[in-house]
Amino acid sequence: MSEGSLNAPTRYPLNWEDPAFTDWEALNDEMERVFDICHGCRRCFNLCDSFPKLFDLIDESESGELDSVDRAAYKPVVDACTLCDMCFMVSCPYVPPHEFNIDFPHLMLRYRYAERKLGKHKDGLEAEITKTDRNGKLAAKVPGLANWASRTENKLTRPLIEKVAGVHREAALPKFHGKTLTLRAKSEVPEVNKEAPAYGRKAVIYATCFANYNNPEIGIAARKVLAHNGVETEVVYPGCCGMPQLEQGDFPKVSEKARHVSAELGSWIAKGYDVIALIPSCALMLKFEWPLILPADEGVATLSRATRDLSEYIVEIAGKEGLAEGLKPLPGGVALHLACHARAQNMGAKAAEMMRLIPEADVGVIARCSGHGGSWGVMKQNFETALKVGKPAARQAAKENKTFLASECPLAGEHLQQGIDRLGLTERPKIELASHPIELFARAYGL
Ligand code: SF4
Ligand code: SF4
Structure with missing residues (x-):
């Protein structure tokens, strides 16, 4: 069920290869239809920077309605969307199957692709x-x-x-590692616990570009927790899932990546392996976005069915077979940010469920968007807006006053830390940032 509607939300395939998809007149008609419904509703006024831009545009127009808004002025509304999916998943009562059929983020994608196709966009x-x-x-x-x-x-x-x-000088950037996750996985193979209730499971970990190049520790911690729980794992990285290219509306490039990665992971699925994606944005791509971009591709459909988000997989083990013993309390508690793209997977707050499996868990959940928005938030023109959008989440993270801060989205965690720095608190709370809740889970196991 969508958090904003009474029905399970449905997303329709993105018919990007159909010429009607990029018909500029038809697209602008659709933009006007959707914007008009949003104008009447305004529920999303404080979710991001797109909606305030849209509502200001309408309110400052001659008639105060969309009919006096120049269609060329739609572009800044589109450019401000980070594709966090919060409006679709959390707020909107009009998502399909409702007859209004509002999928705001996918409409923004259609606009970006049309710009690209019609030569109105040059890669910058x-x-x-x-x-x-x-x-x-x-x-x-x-x-x-x-x-x-x-x-x-x-x-x-x-x-x-x-x-x-064009990267803002104050935006925190991820670190790089000479020893990538795939390299480390060859020599650091944790011993599988044959006594664990889930012994016998086999999973292939899709490293994701972030964990592979920027934070191998996420994958190492995941492997240790899984091995302790009897799961034999392999780590593979055929290439990036293409989320950054999706953000730019580049459907052909995303399709190329989807075909390549799904072919490689498909060979593991055929051998009886589950697939675990380490980062929620990448899990969202494998599970939901690729099948909407390539609806007829069997390999993509198979991969979608076999893929689990990392937290989802741990919670699944806990529910089905039961977890291996050894979890100890984490003193000081955890402020846990729910990543937007974990919520967009419509699976419930699995990271929070996972952390609450730790005895005496003290988990403060932050459900607001961090404002980062992937590569969008580090760009010079967006960084200050990204901090503004994330301010309520940063404020809550500081107020929670826990020992640890974690988000399944590692970029969001860093961004929240920067947001806390900017709150101007007389006494900035000391918070230890974990790159992913799985690192804290591994710590609770003493691994
Ligand atoms: S997807 Fe996120 S950024 Fe885009 S319009 Fe919806 S809430 Fe705003
Ligand atoms: S996306 Fe839905 S909930 Fe948000 S303003 Fe538009 S109609 Fe309202």
């Missing part, structure tokens, strides 16, 4: 920083230099990076 700097595989491979050769150059404290390189790549 954002496209360069979202080439995660190319950048990850390059930085893995010189991780010390890459991390030195990308530190926010580096007053020499960050202004230069801002100028050349």
Whole structure:
């Protein structure tokens, strides 16, 4: 069930190869239809920067209605959408199957693809920083230099990076590692606990670009927890899921990636392995977005059925077979941010369920968007807005006053830390940031 409607939300396939999908007139008619319903509803006024932009546009128009808004002015509304999916999943009572058929984020995607197709969009700097595989491979050769150059404290390189790549000089950027997750997985193989109730399960971990290049510890912790619970794992990384390209409405590129990754993971599924995606945005792609972009592709459909989000998989084990013994309380409690793309998987708050499996769990859940929005939030023109959108979440994270802060979305965790710094508190609470709740779960196991 959608959190905003009484029916289970449905998403229709994105018919991006149909010429009608990019018919500019038809698209603008659809934008006007949807914007008019939003104008009458306004429930999403404080979710992000897109809706305030839309409502200001209407309120400041001659008639105060959409009929006097120039259609060319729709673009900033589209550009401000980070595709967090919160309006679709959390607020909107009019998502399909409701006859109003409102899927705001997918409409923004359609607009972006149409711009691309009609030559109204040229790939800019954002496209360069979202080439995660190319950048990850390059930085893995010189991780010390890459991390030195990308530190926010580096007053020499960050202004230069801002100028050349358009990345705001104060935006925290992920670190790079010479030893990627796939490399470490070859030598760091945890022993499988044959006494665990779930012994016999086999899972292939889809490393994801973030865990592979930027934070291998997430994958290492996941493997340890799974092995302790009797699950034999392999780590594979055929390539990025294409979420950064989806954000830019580049359906052809996302399709290419979906075909490639699903073929590689399909060979593991055929051998009886479950598939676990480490990062929620990537799980969302494998489970839901790819099948809507390539609805006739059997490999993509098979992968969608076999994929679990990491927290979802742990909770599934706890419910079906039961967890292995050994969890100990985590002193000080955890402020847990629910990642938007975990919520968009419509599976319930699995990270919170997982953390509550720890004895005497003290979990404060933060359900607001962090405002980061992937590559969107680090760009010079968006960083301040990203902090503004995430301010309520940062405020709550500080107020929770727990020892740990964790989000399944590692970028959101960093962004919240920066948001807390900017609150101007007289006494900034000391909070230890975990890259993913699984790291705290591994710690509770003493692994
Ligand atoms: S998907 Fe997120 S950013 Fe986009 S319009 Fe909806 S709430 Fe706003
Ligand atoms: S997306 Fe739905 S809930 Fe949000 S303003 Fe539009 S109609 Fe209302």
